Amino acid sequence: MGKKIKVFVxxxxxxxxxxxxxxxxxxxxxxxxxxxxxxSAAPKDLSKDIIxxxxxxxxxxxxxxxxxxCDAIVHLVGILAENPRKGITHQRIVVEGTKRLLEVAQLxxxxxxxxxxxxxxxxxxxxxxxxxxxxxxxxxxxxxxxxIIFRPSLLFRSRYSDSHSSQKDDFVATIVRQFKFSPLVVxxxxxxxxxxxxxxxxxxxxxxxxxxxxxxxxxxxxxxxHYTYRKIFKDIVLANFNRKxxxxxxxxxxxxxxxxxxxxxxxxxxxxxxxxxxxxxxxAKPLSSSPFFKGELTEW
Numbered sequence: 001m002g003k004k005i006k007v008f009v010x011x012x013x014x015x016x017x018x019x020x021x022x023x024x025x026x027x028x029x030x031x032x033x034x035x036x037x038x039x040s041a042a043p044k045d046l047s048k049d050i051i052x053x054x055x056x057x058x059x060x061x062x063x064x065x066x067x068x069x070c071d072a073i074v075h076l077v078g079i080l081a082e083n084p085r086k087g088i089t090h091q092r093i094v095v096e097g098t099k100r101l102l103e104v105a106q107l108x109x110x111x112x113x114x115x116x117x118x119x120x121x122x123x124x125x126x127x128x129x130x131x132x133x134x135x136x137x138x139x140x141x142x143x144x145x146x147x148i149i150f151r152p153s154l155l156f157r158s159r160y161s162d163s164h165s166s167q168k169d170d171f172v173a174t175i176v177r178q179f180k181f182s183p184l185v186v187x188x189x190x191x192x193x194x195x196x197x198x199x200x201x202x203x204x205x206x207x208x209x210x211x212x213x214x215x216x217x218x219x220x221x222x223x224x225x226h227y228t229y230r231k232i233f234k235d236i237v238l239a240n241f242n243r244k245x246x247x248x249x250x251x252x253x254x255x256x257x258x259x260x261x262x263x264x265x266x267x268x269x270x271x272x273x274x275x276x277x278x279x280x281x282x283x284a285k286p287l288s289s290s291p292f293f294k295g296e297l298t299e300w
Contacts, residue, residue, distance in 0.1 A: 070110060
């Protein structure tokens, strides 16, 4: 067994982060993990060998201390919903955070960065989420550090939600929690747009193998098959509820409700930016086409 690779993981306490830390426990790595939460709140069911660092992705001092001596970075930080009052925006966290991380990584002599972006990113995308991810990708590519970029589709653990799990929510758990006490489950729009669910463990398998393999490559990361959102919601309802009525609400009406009412009384189920993304297909080339993935993809 050779020398352990020192890997710094940002966004380590999130859905992908916790899965990746479990995956890396089978690799010859020493893992340094960044979390915004106090280290005492870090997931307890992960390897004790992980070195946790509490800090902000935009804070140079906390990054310098955590990255010192690391060979590679896996950059997972991202947000789905903005909270401008708390300074949490796509521009500040995704773009400015990535810029600051790369500045510190360059000075520290980091040899590889793996960045997790998203399927559907492109210049002039309708959603701010995709625009910010595109900007971050551009920063990574121009950093001078060898890079790999992943663009995953919708990530899931199982179509069954474990309400007692200490793990971070995937989209299935989020839907189940939101509609647990409602007689209805709402499908935004007609539900005919396509998605391609990818198992999060399969995804982190590929991320782990990419740390030492290849560079300057953008990897599409979709699941095995395409499904409509209507099919996905129906499967979730059948797996997790005894009786729920599926109701489709036009996207235009949901935008109006979100903008005029829901955003004023509390966090909406979906933000305007997320509704924009649901108006598009969320698909990508299957991850199994990448040499970084080992094994067979998990079916939805």
